[in-house]
Amino acid sequence: MKLHHIILIYFCTSVIVESSKDHDVMIEPIDYGSVSYFTTGVKKSIICRGVNKNQKVEWVDPSGKVVPRQGTKRVYGQEHFVPSLKSRVPALVLTLSRTTVSDTGIWTCRSGNVHREVSICVIDPAEFVSTSTEITADRGRSITLSCQAKGDPEPRIVWYRNGDVITDQTNPTKYKIMRKFSHEGFEGLLTIVALNSQDSGVYTCGSIQENPILPECALNKNLNVTLHVNYPPFFEVENETALVPGMENKSVDLVCSANGYPAPKYRWFKDIGNMLSEYPKDDTQNDDKSVLTITATEFTFGQRYICRASNMYGTVEKTFEIYKMGPPEKPSDVIIENAAEDNLGIKITWNDLVKFPIDEINIQYKECAEGDELKGSEFDFRDAETMTINDVISDKVPQSFDSVVSAVLKDLRQEAAYCIRVRASNEVGVSPWSEVAVASTTKSESLEDHKSEPIVSIQSNTFFYGIFFGCGIGIVAVAYMFAIRLV
Structure with a gap:
């Protein structure tokens, strides 16, 4: 075959391939809008472009039937031409004049041996x-x-x-x-x-x-x-008087909130001996809770106030008592939870009943020698660092709890002893300092601390077995050469 014939065949093949690429079956994208389906009863049209002007285009429904080209049908195809660079290419418009759920499925557009599929979703x-x-x-x-x-x-x-x-x-x-x-x-x-x-x-x-x-x-x-x-109605904590701390000449809120449906209505009473004196309803808030505001004085400390919550299904009462607020108690103990290279974890405990709110905790710490016996005086801790914890416990007092407050002292020196003391405070005053606790940070681990003897032993054994195996191969080789010479 001559060179110009080969060139001609290559040129013709290229034209056919390019023509096929330019005129493949194309279906315009379906636009459902903001949803992922067509709603039943609407009219929708989908265009499919054919391969070339001499090839027939047709639509096939999900059941395998060819869509008729009759405008009187609910579903029909309508032919028109799409302009291209060289000529007009035939196209067939699939028209669903009134969509139904039965239209859901895989639809096929085909032109000659070429076809393309599209999914249509219709939902009522x-x-x-x-x-x-x-x-x-x-x-x-x-x-x-x-x-x-x-x-x-x-x-x-x-x-x-x-x-x-x-x-x-x-x-x-x-x-x-x-x-x-x-x-x-x-x-x-x-x-x-x-x-x-x-x-x-x-x-x-x-x-x-x-x-x-x-x-x-x-x-x-x-x-x-x-x-x-x-x-x-019912209170989550029943048959228990709510003790509310108050500072003299300052207002105290008694908050009453009961569970119940319909929402309970509230009434407040002051317990006077064997009599109950009711407060005007205008003095309280009646929605999901009721708040009675009292100015704490020497006459109100120890006074009992009763909240009554009622709906059509029952009534329940809760008693409140105001007591004079004082400074927090001295922490019972400072416990070292864990020690690391540069930090110490501590817990602060009160073994006795905590009677008053705690707004703030101060933790003082300083380096000290292991044998030091610091008494916790201001002179001993004159150059100490201070860490402050806020909003510790401001409600639900009195109560008894252990190890309720945790803290971590950071950025400490390695292998160093630290003396630690703690105190608590609120609006009224400050507690005494706790007893001094002593704790030490740990030593930093190095690579020298992780020598692995078993690995060394394994390497030595491997080396020994290697030499033994090599020598064995050498002996066998010499014996073989000697045997060949004898033959």
């Missing part, structure tokens, strides 16, 4: 019907929450609580899941047995629409249902 979005979004029931009773959604594909109902799916296995003694068919479709039922106050809250009904032909064609919608459980 679910709407929640005959579903109450707020339900009230009495404690101890059982209640059935109902949720119904209507749409195409047929919605599947799922119940959630705090983001978790509720099933028959979630808590069989508490929840029961059922499904019922009505004239409007399937209804999802959630029965909650033996209601208590913890059952109050938001339950979510989820509608899940899935198309078996095209799994990615799906839609989830949620509806919240709020359940209120009626129950009488």
Whole structure:
């Protein structure tokens, strides 16, 4: 074959390949907008461009049938031409004059032996019907929450609580899941047995629409249902007088908050011997809690105040007593939790009852010799570093607790002994300093501390076996050469 023939064949092949690339079957991208599906009942058109002007273009529906070119059909193809650089290329417009869920699936555009596929998703979005979004029931009773959604594909109902799916296995003694068919479709039922106050809250009904032909064609919608459980008021800490510290001639807030539904109403009383003197309601705030503000004086210290919380299901009372606030008690002990190269972890404890709020803790520390016996005087700690911890314990006093406050002293010197003392303070005053605690930081670990004898031993054995094996090979080689000479 001559050179010019080869060039001609190469040129013709290149033209054909390039022509094929330029005129492949092309389908314009589907634009669903802000969602991922077409809604039923709308009109949509999709253009497919053919290979060349001599090749017929046709659309094939998901069932394998060729789409007719008749404008009277609900789904039809309409031919038109798309301009190109050299000529007009045929194109076929797929028109869905009124979309239905049955249009969901894989559609194919083909031109000769070339074809391209596109997925179409059509959904009739679910709407929640005959579903109450707020339900009230009495404690101890059982209640059935109902949720119904209507749409195409047929919605599947799922119940959630705090983001978790509720099933028959979630808590069989508490929840029961059922499904019922009505004239409007399937209804999802959630029965909650033996209601208590913890059952109050938001339950979510989820509608899940899935198309078996095209799994990615799906839609989830949620509806919240709020359940209120009626129950009488109660205080989380019952039958216990609330002791409230107060500073003389300053106001003290007595805060009363009870659980209950409907929300309790509050009334305040002053205990005078065997009589109760009620405070005007204007002096308190009645919403989710009630606050009675008292000016602490010598006459109010030791005085008892009663908060009464009521709703239609019951009444409960709580007693408050104001006592004179003083400075914090001296810390019982300073415990060294752990020691490192440059820091010490400590815990500060009070073994006795903590009667007053603690607003601040001061920790003083300084280097000292192991044998030093510092008495904790101001002179001993005149050049000490100070660390401060704020907002330690400002409410829920009095109380008894151990090891309640932790701290870490940082940037210390290695292998050094430190003397430590602690005190607490509040608005009224400062506690005495704790007894002095002594602790030492540790030594820094170096590579010399990690010599590995077993590795050395293994290396020595390996070296020995290597020499032994080499010598054995040498002896065998010499014996073999000697044998050859004898032969």
